[in-house]
Amino acid sequence: MHDRGFSILLWFGVAVLLIHCLVSSVNADGVTCSGIVPMKHRDENISIADFGGVGDGVTLNTKAFREAIYRIRYLNRTGGALLYIPSGEYLTGPFNLTSRMTLYLARGAVLKATVDTNKWPLIAPLPSYGRGRERLGGRYMSFLHGDGLHDVIITGENGTIEGQGDIWWNMWRQRTLQYTRPNLVELKNSRDIIISNLTFKNSPFWNIHPVYCSNVVFNYLTIVAPADSPNTDGIDPDSSTDVCIEDTYISTGDDLVAVKSGWDEYGISYGRPSRGITIRRVTGSSPFAGIAVGSETSGGVEDVLAEHITLSNMGVGIHLKTNIGRGGVIRNITVSNVYMYKARKGIKISGDVGDHPDEKYNPNALPVLKDVTIKDVWGERVQQPGLVHGLKNAPFTGICLSNISFTGAPGMRNSPWQCSDVSGGAVQVSPLPCSELMSSQQAGECASSFAKW
Ligand SMILES: *[C@@H]1O[C@H](CO)[C@@H](O)[C@H](O)[C@H]1NC(C)=O
Ligand SMILES: *[C@@H]1O[C@H](CO)[C@@H](O)[C@H](O)[C@H]1NC(C)=O
Numbered sequence: 001m002h003d004r005g006f007s008i009l010l011w012f013g014v015a016v017l018l019i020h021c022l023v024s025s026v027n028a029d030g031v032t033c034s035g036i037v038p039m040k041h042r043d044e045n046i047s048i049a050d051f052g053g054v055g056d057g058v059t060l061n062t063k064a065f066r067e068a069i070y071r072i073r074y075l076n077r078t079g080g081a082l083l084y085i086p087s088g089e090y091l092t093g094p095f096n097l098t099s100r101m102t103l104y105l106a107r108g109a110v111l112k113a114t115v116d117t118n119k120w121p122l123i124a125p126l127p128s129y130g131r132g133r134e135r136l137g138g139r140y141m142s143f144l145h146g147d148g149l150h151d152v153i154i155t156g157e158n159g160t161i162e163g164q165g166d167i168w169w170n171m172w173r174q175r176t177l178q179y180t181r182p183n184l185v186e187l188k189n190s191r192d193i194i195i196s197n198l199t200f201k202n203s204p205f206w207n208i209h210p211v212y213c214s215n216v217v218f219n220y221l222t223i224v225a226p227a228d229s230p231n232t233d234g235i236d237p238d239s240s241t242d243v244c245i246e247d248t249y250i251s252t253g254d255d256l257v258a259v260k261s262g263w264d265e266y267g268i269s270y271g272r273p274s275r276g277i278t279i280r281r282v283t284g285s286s287p288f289a290g291i292a293v294g295s296e297t298s299g300g301v302e303d304v305l306a307e308h309i310t311l312s313n314m315g316v317g318i319h320l321k322t323n324i325g326r327g328g329v330i331r332n333i334t335v336s337n338v339y340m341y342k343a344r345k346g347i348k349i350s351g352d353v354g355d356h357p358d359e360k361y362n363p364n365a366l367p368v369l370k371d372v373t374i375k376d377v378w379g380e381r382v383q384q385p386g387l388v389h390g391l392k393n394a395p396f397t398g399i400c401l402s403n404i405s406f407t408g409a410p411g412m413r414n415s416p417w418q419c420s421d422v423s424g425g426a427v428q429v430s431p432l433p434c435s436e437l438m439s440s441q442q443a444g445e446c447a448s449s450f451a452k453w
């Protein structure tokens with residue numbers, strides 16, 4: 001009892017400290033996504049009501065949305081247009097966005113996805129996946145969709161995008177899905193995107209999926225789905241560059257943020273990496289991972305920075321995952337200032353995660369994983385601190401851990417680190433990591449990472 005009271009007290013202390021850090025880091029460093037995408041004021045402001053939109057929760061508004069967006073595209077104003085959604089519940093089928101538009105959800109506005117699966121058109125699989133992620137062939141179009149767009153803002157006064165995912169989760173559970181489930185938002189081949197000040201709820205599948213995109217900002221989002229909802233990843237930057245995710249709360253049934261870049265032979269031949277991904281001040285919980293890279297990383301993932309991350313009730317805090325057949329280079333990944341409360345595993349880096357698109361994958365296409373810095377991590381009630389398993393013929397190198405503390409359940413020691421086929425270094429890590437990470441190579445592989453020690 002004594003221990004428990006103490007740990008709760010400690011946790012509160014950390015929470016207070018963290019709030020302090022959040023406030024001071026925004027104010028002191030001024031580090032934000034701003035600058036990546038210019039904020040735009042629109043010349044024109046049209047309301048969905050002008051197109052016959054009815055926010056009564058039962059009227060189907062697909063036609064109103066498609067017409068409003070057609071109108072914005074057709075007018076093609078230089079300064080673009082804002083589509084205003086007043087307070088109310090707007091049931092609608094999926095629709096395409098267009099360039100130079102702001103979709104603005106007023107306070108109390110809800111865009112509610114129809115549960116009539118016949119209203120969801122099928123679209124082609126992504127070339128870097130070669131097939132639907134779940135089922136062969138095409139996949140359901142995302143609720144909000146964009147292809148080849150630029151200058152798109154989706155924002156408002158914390159209005160809600162409601163996916164009504166239940167029906168899809170049940171089809172998955174009952175194995176009656178014909179095609180891969182839809183994302184809530186997918187933007188493909190697009191640039192200069194801001195998604196901010198919104199709530200996403202109950203996505204059928206991954207919530208937000210920018211793929212082959214550049215210059216994308218996500219901030220002030222709330223993304224929620226039940227812990228047992230299948231594959232409801234929060235934000236999955238995929239084969240995209242200069243993506244910034246900040247000040248966001250995510251609590252879903254799968255990885256909160258997962259950086260990807262295509263699947264096995266399809267991803268290798270498409271060859272589009274994810275690069276320049278910033279994840280900052282993200283808070284949340286999940287039975288899977290908090291910050292993830294993978295497992296689909298065949299185009300490569302590099303220059304990822306995740307910092308000031310607060311996680312609770314996690315499967316895995318930080319998870320870098322790949323597999324044989326993936327190929328791709330994962331490098332220069334930095335994760336720092338992570339607070340974790342209750343996790344099965346603190347850190348997992350492994351080369352045997354995820355399935356293959358088909359039997360045509362090349363078992364000799366081994367991934368490269370190197371130059372990973374994980375530092376300033378504080379975790380409490382972490383059952384296992386870390387598991388790092390490289391591949392025998394492609395060992396992970398330059399895995400540098402510093403200033404990490406994981407304690408187990410109150411009064412209990414957590415289980416030991418496990419490592420194989422890995423090299424790197426560790427300083428100020430508790431409990432002591434495996435010998436592979438305590439070897440003499442620290443000076444070389446981890447010299448820059450450990451500069452201050
Ligand atoms: C857009 O128009 C709506 C009324 O239709 C108004 O309430 C809202 O404030 C306007 N927004 C902007 C940014 O002008
Ligand atoms: C919109 O206008 C721009 C020039 O401002 C032009 O380049 C573009 O082709 C137009 N798009 C459409 C769909 O008419």
Ligand SMILES: *[C@@H]1O[C@H](CO)[C@@H](O)[C@H](O)[C@H]1NC(C)=O
Nearest residue numbers: 094095096121123145146147
């Ligand atoms: C949406 O855009 C895609 C291509 O980006 C196109 O194939 C599809 O027909 C469009 N759907 C609708 C309903 O406009």
Ligand SMILES: *[C@@H]1O[C@H](CO)[C@@H](O)[C@H](O)[C@H]1NC(C)=O
Nearest residue numbers: 157158159160198199220222
């Ligand atoms: C936005 O709404 C969600 C609930 O839908 C709430 O949990 C969250 O705190 C709200 N965010 C802001 C900034 O008001």
Ligand SMILES: *[C@@H]1O[C@H](CO)[C@@H](O)[C@H](O)[C@H]1NC(C)=O
Nearest residue numbers: 153154155156194196197220
């Ligand atoms: C979201 O809200 C924040 C804080 O109120 C504001 O600074 C920001 O400009 C808003 N984002 C957009 C895209 O309007």
Ligand SMILES: *[C@@H]1O[C@H](CO)[C@@H](O)[C@H](O)[C@H]1NC(C)=O
Nearest residue numbers: 276277302303304305332334
């Ligand atoms: C590593 O990534 C960071 C961004 O997280 C970038 O600033 C830095 O230049 C990269 N370093 C190398 C050696 O590529």
Ligand SMILES: *[C@@H]1O[C@H](CO)[C@@H](O)[C@H](O)[C@H]1NC(C)=O
Nearest residue numbers: 337338375376377378403404
């Ligand atoms: C170690 O990490 C904690 C966060 O877990 C941070 O507050 C502290 O400043 C770090 N110590 C050093 C010496 O960097």
